Each structure stands twice: as structure tokens, then as C-alpha cells.
Amino acid sequence: MAHLAHYKEAHPLPFVITHWINLVCMVCLIITGFYIHYPLFGGFMGACRGLHICCGIIITINCIVRLILAFVVKSAPTAGTRSVVRDYKTWLPQQNNKHQLGAWIKYYLFAQKDHPLGAKLGVPQKLSYLLIPIILLFMAWTGFALWIPTSSWGISQFLIGAWGVMTIRIVHYFCMFVFIIFMCIHIYLANIEGLAPTKLMFLRKEAPGLVYDPEKRNVVGFDGLGEEPSYGEAPSKRDLDAEGVKC
Template structure:
């Protein structure tokens, strides 16, 4: 059964990789056909910059920026080493790849704990709440991303789908971490409940299968997030990653170098 599941997992994994490759192409074509590409990157007109009234360092606080930096490098190591461990494409690299994978795992999980701590020790958790106001906006957001609407109502820092995707990611990270740790310490983490699954080795096989599939899901989500961040909030990207702010006349008291903010991280 596990062998059959692995075969289907590889098939599903290929499908997810194809979808992942299509995502940035779709957003490029959609932005090109709707004129958003010209408006934003040639004319450099970003509507959200006109509506925000908080400085860059409040919209994108340093703890969240650091968390993203750690995740970026950790995920690069994750994806490369993870694919190698699953499909070794050169000889004599397995031990090194496993070591790098473990280092990235500790860094990412530590950063995740830090992110949750920050969320609940500040008012950041408020940005993830849903209300009945989100329901009519959901259709607007869907229509916007398929090119049928030119805008949607901004009622919170993250729109309704964005919030949901973040919540899903935060839920999947502990699962991915546990399945990874279970492969490092199978007896300690799986031994006491492995009986119904045919023993520790068999249950570890299922953990590896789940871990592999989630790796592809995370890759798809990361590519989607990155594509949307570029096409929907490039000025925010400039500040978020490189500390380069775009000036905003609607933010007062902080100077042009600290004004603005988007809703894309």
C-alpha cells in the first residue's frame, strides 16, 4: 500500500510542479492583458500607495522582515536538499544534503516559533481575523485576480484570500516540522503509536510521504506568494527586502523616506 501511495504521490508531485510553473506565467499574462503591467512598472503608478497613511516601518516591522529573510534562505535550502534527498541527482551528496536540510529545518522552525510569539505579543493577530464584511469582498478578490475587476475593497491589511493562505501556511508548518523530526527520531516520536500502522519503519514511510507532498505544496504557495508580491506590491518589496522606500504625500510626520506601505506581506 505504501509503495502504491508513493507512486501516486510522485504523480501528484509532478502535477503540483507543473501548476507551480504555470502560476508566475499566468500572473504575468493576466497583468499584461489587463494593462496593470504597463500602469505599474512602466508608468509606475501604484494605487495602494495613495491610500495608506502609515510609515513603512510600521507597515513592515523589522521582526517580520527578519522572519521573511530567514524563511527565504531556509526554503531555498529546503527545496534543493529535499528534492535531492527524494531524487538524488548526483553521487556522494546525501550526507551533506541531509545535514543542510536539518540546519534549514531548525532555522525555519525556530523562526516560526518567533513569528507566532510576535503575533500574539503584539496586536498583529488582529490582521488575521475574519468578519462578515469579508464575504462580499471575497467575490471581488476572485474577480480581480482573474482580470474581471480592476480593484477590490481594502478592508484590512490582508485581503480575505491572503489571510486564509497565511493561516493555512501557519497550520502546515508544524505538520511539516513534525514529519521531518519524525524521520530524524522515528523511535522517539513514532514508537508509541506505530503499532496500528505496521511498526515504526512503516509509519516513518508515511511520514516521509506526507513530508514530500507538503514540500511541493509549500513550493507552490511560495511561488504564488512571490508572484503576487511582485505584481501587486513591488514598492513594498523594495522596502521589505532592500529598505528602499517610495515617498508618499499622505504620510506626515515621518518624512518621505518612511512613508507608505502595501498589503502584500
């Protein structure tokens, strides 16, 4: 079961766009990065470097824009509701999933049969999503320290003075694997219980499912979205942020 309805409010359009940019840039960065590290065949070094630097700049700006948008755009605090709150609140500990780290780990290790009643993001998911922008900005820092036009910046020189260029290069390469591992787990967990989250995130395709009430913090009905008969309470469209409801 655990089939909450997937509404567009979970991923507003600006975040769908930033997520697409993240995906395209990340794939390009990893492929070109591997080529720069292991140029097994010739002819593409200049193009790969150019693309790598271009994508690096885009993803850095995208990351900063996404962080700012978290304080501007509203999104649903959980799946199964059309209520919205400021997006940054869905990244912090919420009433909906406080004290649930243990429950999530147990669930994923098959030590707990029931799916935790959570928020939009599970606790391990939330922690890893908070880590990603930090690592991404760190990657940008090491990347700009390695790129000649920005290597003379004070912030780059600080890093070069502390580590030396070669260590920065190794660290930069090493951190790429953090993203690869993250992507493996991210893609796996997003799709293992059904493709609805992916369709919603990339194509904005809503899916029927259980309705969640952020005030009652429990499931209250079923929304068939016209495909199947609805049952119980309908999803709320209230703006929880305006009402100051704890989510």
C-alpha cells in the same frame, strides 16, 4: 493607482528577520530535499541531510517565534498608515476587509475593475498565510518522525504507528509542493503590481503613495515621502491598539 504608501510599520524589523530566515531556510530545504529524494549525482548526501535537518529545526523554531511575536510586536493594520496594532489582529478578520473574499476573487479573475479597499493582507492572502504555519508544523512533525534521533519521541511514534515510515516520507515529500506552489503564488502576487512591497519587506525601503486612515477606513491623502509633494492628510502615528479602535 491603488498605490498605497509603503511604511516600515507594515513590516517591523523582527518580522523582516523572521521572513528572511523563512526564505533562506525554505530555499535550502527545497534544494536539499530534492537532492535527498533524487540523488542524481553523488557526494553530497551527508551534507544535504545535515543542512536539511538544520534548516528544518531553524524554520520550525522560527515559525513558533513568529507566532509568539504576533502577540507581542505591533504592526500596521493596513498599508498607507503608520498606526500600529498587535500583529495578530492583522491576521484575523478585520473591519478593513470583512466580507471581501468574493471581491478579491473577482478582482483577481478580472471580473471586477476596481481594486478592493483592503487591509494589509488581502483575504485570500490572509487565508493562505494562516494555512502556512499549520502545514509547516505538520512538515516538522513528519520530518522529526523520519529523523532517527527524534523518531522515538511519543509524538513521532504516534505518527509512525498510524501511517508507517514510508507513507510519512511520501507525505513529507508531497507537502513540499504545497510550499512550492505557495511560493510561486506569493512571489507573483507580491510583485505583479510593483516591486515596492518586496523592497519594503527585504530592504525596509519605504515608498511614497496614498495615505490610508484606519478609522475612516478609506484613503485620505498622498504621502510623497519628500520625493514628491504631499497632499491631503498626513499618516497617523497613533497607536490604535491603545485606543481600542477596531481595525
